[in-house]
Amino acid sequence: AQSVAQPEDQVNVAEGNPLTVKCTYSVSGNPYLFWYVQYPNRGLQFLLKYITGDNLVKGSYGFEAEFNKSQTSFHLKKPSALVSDSALYFCAVRDGTSGSARQLTFGSGTQLTVLP
Amino acid sequence: GAGVSQSPSNKVTEKGKDVELRCDPISGHTALYWYRQSLGQGLEFLIYFQGNSAPDKSGLPSDRFSAERTGGSVSTLTIQRTQQEDSAVYLCASTGYSNQPQHFGDGTRLSIL
Numbered sequence: 414a415q416s417v418a419q420p421e422d423q424v425n426v427a428e429g430n431p432l433t434v435k436c437t438y439s440v441s442g443n444p445y446l447f448w449y450v451q452y453p454n455r456g457l458q459f460l461l462k463y464i465t466g467d468n469l470v471k472g473s474y475g476f477e478a479e480f481n482k483s484q485t486s487f488h489l490k491k492p493s494a495l496v497s498d499s500a501l502y503f504c505a506v507r508d509g510t511s512g513s514a515r516q517l518t519f520g521s522g523t524q525l526t527v528l529p
Numbered sequence: 530g531a532g533v534s535q536s537p538s539n540k541v542t543e544k545g546k547d548v549e550l551r552c553d554p555i556s557g558h559t560a561l562y563w564y565r566q567s568l569g570q571g572l573e574f575l576i577y578f579q580g581n582s583a584p585d586k587s588g589l590p591s592d593r594f595s596a597e598r599t600g601g602s603v604s605t606l607t608i609q610r611t612q613q614e615d616s617a618v619y620l621c622a623s624t625g626y627s628n629q630p631q632h633f634g635d636g637t638r639l640s641i642l
Contacts, residue, residue, distance in 0.1 A: 449633075456634050456636050459630040459632065503571065509627075514587075515577060515579070516574040516588070517572075517631060519572040521571040
């Protein structure tokens with residue numbers, strides 16, 4: 414079984430300040446971790462992923478995330494937030510072990526609002 | 530096409546009617562997924578197709594839900610005898626190799642009156 418927790422339904426941050434959106438996960442095998450962003454009335458857009466290698470992953474639009482195996486976390490970060498970053502963010506996990514099911518398990522989402 | 534295409538973008542129907550939702554994945558992608566996003570909630574996995582293998586139907590919530598994928602490309606999700614709790618956004622995604630990210634369509638917003 415696999416699960417994702419996004420403990421904050423809402424995150425507010427001032428433009429220009431750093432932002433963090435939290436995610437913790439549970440998976441029995443090798444974690445493949447993903448962050449997606451969703452704008453109103455749109456599908457999910459891929460931001461970044463962790464499969465293997467460096468724990469710090471850099472993605473689209475200046476976002477990055479750090480994989481922490483001991484804390485089973487994969488928090489999304491950005492050094493300087495933009496108003497246009499305001500959207501709904503989803504963390505997702507799947508078991509990367511060969512032969513495991515490939516569907517993603519998503520967190521409940523975090524609404525990020527960047528205030529001008 | 531350039532991305533995953535879903536149709537219709539919006540569907541309003543009466544309780545008890547059947548509906549069909551269509552997904553056209555990215556060309557060459559072998560895997561196709563259907564998810565459901567209910568208001569204020571995350572995404573719920575419904576069904577997964579991989580090449581010519583039997584689909585993983587473990588997420589379908591009831592036998593009113595079914596899906597098929599013809600020729601390894603276009604997929605249709607069918608909901609029979611719709612209920613009000615079926616109201617949601619139905620999202621389709623596709624991917625190629627196993628560690629590639631899933632690419633999502635814009636979804637079909639289904640409203641059951």
